[in-house]
Amino acid sequence: MAKSDNRKRGEKSEPPRWSNEVVGIVLICVGLLCFLSVISFTPKDLNDIGFLRDFATERAVGEERHNFIGGVGAVLGFIQVALFGAAGYIVPVALIWFGVVKLVFDGRLWPRTMVGFIILILSGAAFMHALRGGTGVDWSKHAGGLTGWLLGNHIFLPLLNRIGSLLLLGAAYLVGLILLTGQPPVKFIKGVHALILEAMANHRERKEEGRVAAEKEEIRNNERERERERRRKEREAKSAAAVPTPEPQGQQELPLRETPAPQIFDASQRKIDAPKPGDKPFERKQKGEGHLSLSTAGFEDYELPGFDLLDPDTGEEAPEANRDELLATQRTIVETLRAFGIEVTPGDITRGPTITRYEIYPSTGLRVSRIAQLEADIARATCAERINILAPIPGKDTVGIELANSQKVSVPLRELLQDPEFRSAKKKIPLALGKDVYGKTVIGDLAAMPHLLVAGATGSGKSVCINSIIASMLFKFGPDELRFIMVDPKVVEMQMYNKLPHLVVPVVTDPKKVVAALKWVVNEMEKRYRVFAKTGVRNFDSFNHRVRPEKPEVAAEEEEAPPPWNADEEVDMDAIESIAAALESGELGAEAEEEELPIEEEKIPDRYPYIVVLIDELADLMQTAPADVEMCIARIAQKARAAGIHLIIATQTPRADVVTGIIKANIPCRIAFQVSSQLDSRVILDTKGAEKLVGKGDMLYLPPGSAKLERSQGAFVSDEEVERLVDHCAAQAEPNFESDIVRSIDSGGEDGDDEEEISPADEDLIMKCIEVARQEQKCSTSLLQRRLRLGYTRAARMVDILEARGVVGPGDGAKPREVYLK
Numbered sequence: 001m002a003k004s005d006n007r008k009r010g011e012k013s014e015p016p017r018w019s020n021e022v023v024g025i026v027l028i029c030v031g032l033l034c035f036l037s038v039i040s041f042t043p044k045d046l047n048d049i050g051f052l053r054d055f056a057t058e059r060a061v062g063e064e065r066h067n068f069i070g071g072v073g074a075v076l077g078f079i080q081v082a083l084f085g086a087a088g089y090i091v092p093v094a095l096i097w098f099g100v101v102k103l104v105f106d107g108r109l110w111p112r113t114m115v116g117f118i119i120l121i122l123s124g125a126a127f128m129h130a131l132r133g134g135t136g137v138d139w140s141k142h143a144g145g146l147t148g149w150l151l152g153n154h155i156f157l158p159l160l161n162r163i164g165s166l167l168l169l170g171a172a173y174l175v176g177l178i179l180l181t182g183q184p185p186v187k188f189i190k191g192v193h194a195l196i197l198e199a200m201a202n203h204r205e206r207k208e209e210g211r212v213a214a215e216k217e218e219i220r221n222n223e224r225e226r227e228r229e230r231r232r233k234e235r236e237a238k239s240a241a242a243v244p245t246p247e248p249q250g251q252q253e254l255p256l257r258e259t260p261a262p263q264i265f266d267a268s269q270r271k272i273d274a275p276k277p278g279d280k281p282f283e284r285k286q287k288g289e290g291h292l293s294l295s296t297a298g299f300e301d302y303e304l305p306g307f308d309l310l311d312p313d314t315g316e317e318a319p320e321a322n323r324d325e326l327l328a329t330q331r332t333i334v335e336t337l338r339a340f341g342i343e344v345t346p347g348d349i350t351r352g353p354t355i356t357r358y359e360i361y362p363s364t365g366l367r368v369s370r371i372a373q374l375e376a377d378i379a380r381a382t383c384a385e386r387i388n389i390l391a392p393i394p395g396k397d398t399v400g401i402e403l404a405n406s407q408k409v410s411v412p413l414r415e416l417l418q419d420p421e422f423r424s425a426k427k428k429i430p431l432a433l434g435k436d437v438y439g440k441t442v443i444g445d446l447a448a449m450p451h452l453l454v455a456g457a458t459g460s461g462k463s464v465c466i467n468s469i470i471a472s473m474l475f476k477f478g479p480d481e482l483r484f485i486m487v488d489p490k491v492v493e494m495q496m497y498n499k500l501p502h503l504v505v506p507v508v509t510d511p512k513k514v515v516a517a518l519k520w521v522v523n524e525m526e527k528r529y530r531v532f533a534k535t536g537v538r539n540f541d542s543f544n545h546r547v548r549p550e551k552p553e554v555a556a557e558e559e560e561a562p563p564p565w566n567a568d569e570e571v572d573m574d575a576i577e578s579i580a581a582a583l584e585s586g587e588l589g590a591e592a593e594e595e596e597l598p599i600e601e602e603k604i605p606d607r608y609p610y611i612v613v614l615i616d617e618l619a620d621l622m623q624t625a626p627a628d629v630e631m632c633i634a635r636i637a638q639k640a641r642a643a644g645i646h647l648i649i650a651t652q653t654p655r656a657d658v659v660t661g662i663i664k665a666n667i668p669c670r671i672a673f674q675v676s677s678q679l680d681s682r683v684i685l686d687t688k689g690a691e692k693l694v695g696k697g698d699m700l701y702l703p704p705g706s707a708k709l710e711r712s713q714g715a716f717v718s719d720e721e722v723e724r725l726v727d728h729c730a731a732q733a734e735p736n737f738e739s740d741i742v743r744s745i746d747s748g749g750e751d752g753d754d755e756e757e758i759s760p761a762d763e764d765l766i767m768k769c770i771e772v773a774r775q776e777q778k779c780s781t782s783l784l785q786r787r788l789r790l791g792y793t794r795a796a797r798m799v800d801i802l803e804a805r806g807v808v809g810p811g812d813g814a815k816p817r818e819v820y821l822k
C-alpha cells in the first residue's frame with residue numbers, strides 16, 4: 001500500500017543495499033570474464049565455432065585452445081574485438097568499474113559515468129581505425145573493429161582527415177575518461193604516482209628500522225656479554241681472595257672494571273664539634289690599628305657576636321642512613337628502568353640533609369633524555385613524594401635521581417659559621433647559605449656576587465634564608481664596617497632589626513618612600529665614585545686600604561672629632577643637605593651636571609662602610625612605582641659593586657612583571673626556593689628545576705659566574721636566635737639614624753610636586769627630549785638646546801626631569817649623560 005502511494009507521488013524508492021551488492025558482484029564477475037576472454041582471444045580459437053569459422057585463422061594440428069574461458073570466452077572475445085577492436089578492452093574494464101561503484105560507493109551509476117563510457121569506447125574505436133588506416137573493416141585485435149570503421153571511415157576521416165581525426169578523437173577519449181572516473185587524468189596519474197612513491201618509501205623505512213633494531217640488539221648483546229664477563233671475573237677475584245692459592249707467575253690479571261664500585265655516603269651527619277664557650281667566628285680588628293682608627297673610634301668597644309648567641313647543639317644526631325633501604329630503592333630504580341628497556345649500572349648513593357641522590361651509569365649508546373622521560377614511572381615505583389632527575393649530573397658522567405628523604409635534617413647556622421670556608425679571608429662578605437647534597441657547605445661571598453635575588457613561594461624558606469644572610473654579616477661586621485638599608489613593605493618581616501645600630505635609616509615600610517631611599521643609595525654611590533676619582537683609587541677596597549698621606553693638622557682635628565660614623569656623615573653633610581633639598585624639590589642629583597661638584601670642599605672620609613640594601617618583597621614595590629624602582633635597581637646593580645654597595649632582593653612573586661628582564665640582567669646571582677610552576681622557576685633561574693624542590697629550605701643556588709645550579713638545604717636560624725643576636729648588637733650601640741637622610745626619604749615619599757608642576761605643554765616637550773636622548777644615546781643640556789632650540793634654563797630643567805624619571809643617568813662633569821632607555 002505504502003509502496004503504491006510512493007509511486008503515485010512519483011517518488012523513487014532507494015534500491016535496497018543488498019540489491020546493489022548483488023548487481024555489483026555480477027558486474028565485476030561478468031567484467032572479469034570479458035576481460036580474460038579478450039586478453040586471451042586469438043582468431044585461431046574460432047576454428048571450433050562453426051558460425052564464426054570464416055573469421056578464424058589457421059591453427060596447427062593438435063594445437064590447444066588458447067582462450068582462458070574456453071569456447072564461450074572465444075565468442076565473447078570475438079564480439080568485443082569485432083565490435084570495438086583494441087577499444088574492446090574498455091568494455092570489461094568499465095564493467096568492473098561499475099561493479100566497484102555499486103559495491104563500494106553509493107551504489108548509483110550516474111548518467112555522467114554512462115555518458116563517459118560511451119564516449120570513451122566510441123572515440124577509442126574510431127581513433128584506432130584512424131591510426132591504422134585502410135578503407136575496409138579490420139577485424140584484428142589492434143584495430144577499431146566495426147564501430148571504428150563505421151565512425152572513422154564514414155564520418156571522421158572524410159571530414160577531418162587523419163591528423164584532425166586523431167586530435168579530436170584523442171581529446172574525446174580523455175573527456176570520456178574524466179567523465180567515467182570523475183578524476184582528471186593528470187591528477188589521477190599524479191595520485192597513482194604519489195601512492196607508488198609512498199609505498200616505496202614505507203618499504204625503505206621498514207628495511208632501515210629492521211637494520212637499526214638489529215644493530216641495537218647487537219649492542220645490547222655485546223653489553224650483556226661484557227657485563228657477564230665482568231661479573232665472572234669479579235667472582236673469580238673474590239674466590240681467589242677467599243681461598244689463598246699460589247700466586248701465578250708474572251703479572252696478575254685484574255678484573256676489568258667499567259664503572260667504579262658503588263658506595264654509600266651519608267652527608268646528612270654533622271661533623272663539627274661544639275665551639276668552646278666565648279668562641280667567635282671573627283675577632284674584631286684591634287683598635288688603634290693604623291689608619292683605620294678614625295672610623296673605628298666610636299665603636300672601639302664594639303664586640304662581634306659569638307657562637308653562644310646561637311642555640312647549642314641539642315646533641316640530637318640525625319638518624320643514620322639505613323643502608324638496606326637505600327640499596328632497595330636503588331634496585332627499584334634500576335629494575336624500573338630495565339623494565340622500560342633501559343640498561344643502567346648502579347652508581348654511588350649520597351644521602352644529603354633533605355634529599356638522597358642515586359647515581360646511575362647509562363649503558364653506552366643510551367640517550368640520557370630517555371631516563372628523564374621516565375620520571376613519573378620512577379616516582380611511582382619508588383613511591384617518592386617528589387623526584388628530580390639530573391640527566392646528567394653537571395660535571396659528572398652519571399645520571400642523578402634525587403628523591404626527598406622521609407626524615408629531613410636541618411642545617412643549623414652555627415654549623416656553617418664554624419666552617420673554615422666561612423672564616424676564610426678570601427670571602428670579603430661571607431654568607432652562610434646552606435649545605436649541599438654531598439655535605440659540603442655552601443658559603444657565598446656578597447662582594448663577589450655582587451647582588452643577590454632570592455625568590456620562592458610563600459612558606460618555602462625565604463625569610464629564614466634572609467635572616468641567615470643578615471646574621472652572617474652581623475657576625476663579621478660592626479656598624480662602622482657595614483650598614484644596612486632594609487626595605488620591608490610587608491611590615492612584619494624585618495621589624496626585629498629596627499634596633500640594629502647597623503641601620504642607616506629605620507626599616508622602610510612605606511613603598512612610596514622606597515624610591516627616595518634607593519635614590520639616596522644612587523647618590524651615595526655617585527659620591528663615592530667622585531671621591532675615589534679624587535683620591536686616585538679604583539674601588540672600595542683600594543680606597544679603604546690606601547696609604548693615607550701624612551697630615552699632622554688633620555690628625556690634630558681627629559683628636560676632637562666626634563664618633564666616626566658621625567664624622568663621616570659630618571664630612572658628607574653638604575652633600576646630604578643637597579640631597580635632602582633635592583628630594584624635597586624632586587630634583588635629586590640634578591645639580592651634578594651643571595655645576596662642577598665641589599669635590600675640593602668635600603672632605604674625604606677615612607674609610608667607607610659597605611652598604612647592603614635588603615628588599616623583602618619586590619612585588620609590592622613594583623606595584624607602586626615600577627619604572628622608578630626598576631631603574632634605580634638597575635643603576636645600583638650596574639655600578640655599585642666597586643663602591644661597596646650591594647643589593648639583596650627577595651620576592652615571593654616570581655612573575656615576569658615583578659622580576660623583570662632589566663632586574664634579572666643586572667642580578668646574575670640567584671637563589672630559588674620551591675615554586676609552584678616551571679614557569680616561575682624559569683623567571684628566577686632561566687631554567688626549570690625549582691618546582692621540584694621540597695620546600696622548607698630546599699634551594700637551588702646559582703653562584704656568580706657559573707651556569708651550574710647547586711641544590712642545597714638552606715641554613716636554619718630561629719627567630720629567637722636572631723633576636724638574641726640583634727639584642728647583642730643593640731646593647732652596644734644605639735641606632736644612629738641620620739636624621740637628614742630620614743627626612744629626605746620621608747619627603748621623597750610624600751613628594752609629588754615635581755609632577756604637578758609639569759604642564760601638558762611641558763609633557764610634550766619631555767616626550768621630544770626623550771626621543772632625542774633615545775636617538776642620540778647621550779644627553780646634555782647643550783644637546784637639547786641645539787636640537788630643540790630651547791633656552792639654557794628650559795633645557796637644563798628638561799635634563800633634570802629626565803634624570804628624575806630615570807631616563808638618563810646622573811651628570812659626570814662635562815661628559816654627556818648616559819641614556820638608560822635603549
Ligand SMILES: Nc1ncnc2c1ncn2[C@@H]1O[C@H](COP(=O)(O)OP(=O)(O)OP(=O)(O)O)[C@@H](O)[C@H]1O
Nearest residue numbers: 410458459460461462463464652696697714715716
Ligand atoms: N633552612 C630551613 N631549614 C629547616 N626548616 C626551614 C628552613 N627554612 C624554612 N624552614 C621552615 O619553613 C617555614 C617557613 O619558612 P619561611 O618563613 O622562611 O618561609 P617564607 O618563604 O619566608 O614564607 P613567607 O613568604 O610567607 O614569609 C619555617 O617556619 C620553618 O619551619
